[in-house]
Amino acid sequence: GQQVMQIPQYQHVQEGEDFTTYCNSSTTLSNIQWYKQRPGGHPVFLIQLVKSGEVKKQKRLTFQFGEAKKNSSLHITATQTTDVGTYFCAGRGAGGTSYGKLTFGQGTILTVHP
Amino acid sequence: GAGVSQSPSNKVTEKGKDVELRCDPISGHTALYWYRQSLGQGLEFLIYFQGNSAPDKSGLPSDRFSAERTGGSVSTLTIQRTQQEDSAVYLCASSSRTSGSYNEQFFGPGTRLTVL
Numbered sequence: 001g002q003q004v005m006q007i008p009q010y011q012h013v014q015e016g017e018d019f020t021t022y023c024n025s026s027t028t029l030s031n032i033q034w035y036k037q038r039p040g041g042h043p044v045f046l047i048q049l050v051k052s053g054e055v056k057k058q059k060r061l062t063f064q065f066g067e068a069k070k071n072s073s074l075h076i077t078a079t080q081t082t083d084v085g086t087y088f089c090a091g092r093g094a095g096g097t098s099y100g101k102l103t104f105g106q107g108t109i110l111t112v113h114p
Numbered sequence: 115g116a117g118v119s120q121s122p123s124n125k126v127t128e129k130g131k132d133v134e135l136r137c138d139p140i141s142g143h144t145a146l147y148w149y150r151q152s153l154g155q156g157l158e159f160l161i162y163f164q165g166n167s168a169p170d171k172s173g174l175p176s177d178r179f180s181a182e183r184t185g186g187s188v189s190t191l192t193i194q195r196t197q198q199e200d201s202a203v204y205l206c207a208s209s210s211r212t213s214g215s216y217n218e219q220f221f222g223p224g225t226r227l228t229v230l
């Protein structure tokens with residue numbers, strides 16, 4: 001079945017440093033979503049990427065979808081303490097009976113030291 | 115408007131007992147998902163409902179786990195003969211569709227299950 005791998009598992013940064021998490025799928029994806037989960041909270045949707053090579057920005061966050069639609073990344077510029085949490089990618093397969101199913105990566109836990 | 119709600123928020127049970135976890139999705143969302151999250155871990159897919167289609171049960175870890183969705187709205191996840199390894203946070207999410215494509219998932223606050 002489809003597998004989505006995410007690295008690194010943990011990332012500790014000083015406030016102001018940049019942060020990147022990477023996501024790789026074993027199969028081609030129709031789209032990929034990113035979610036953020038604050039400590040003690042539930043996952044909250046950040047963005048969806050659909051097109052090959054797509055790049056989207058949200059303030060200090062930059063999201064990329066690979067040309068082959070099998071990998072994605074999230075980059076945060078100049079991290080702030082409010083960025084603390086776990087970032088998950090979630091991929092949707094290219095078709096089939098479970099088109100609605102998302103496969104989540106294991107997440108990257110980001111810690112920001114002030 | 116109201117988001118996804120789950121009940122109970124916490125459930126402590128003894129090994130061997132059955133438990134029922136409830137999820138109320140956002141009104142009008144046709145897709146409903148159940149996930150399990152162990153402490154510090156990722157989201158483990160359990161089951162997914164879409165409208166009147168047969169659910170995708172491929173993530174259920176054993177036949178002790180079952181779920182139903184009545185009237186296309188409320189869903190109940192049942193765990194029979196609970197084991198200590200079932201202890202986790204159970205998250206429910208719902209999603210709408212636009213022109214056949216699935217939109218983002220909205221998650222409930224989860225039910226923290228502890229099996230003693």
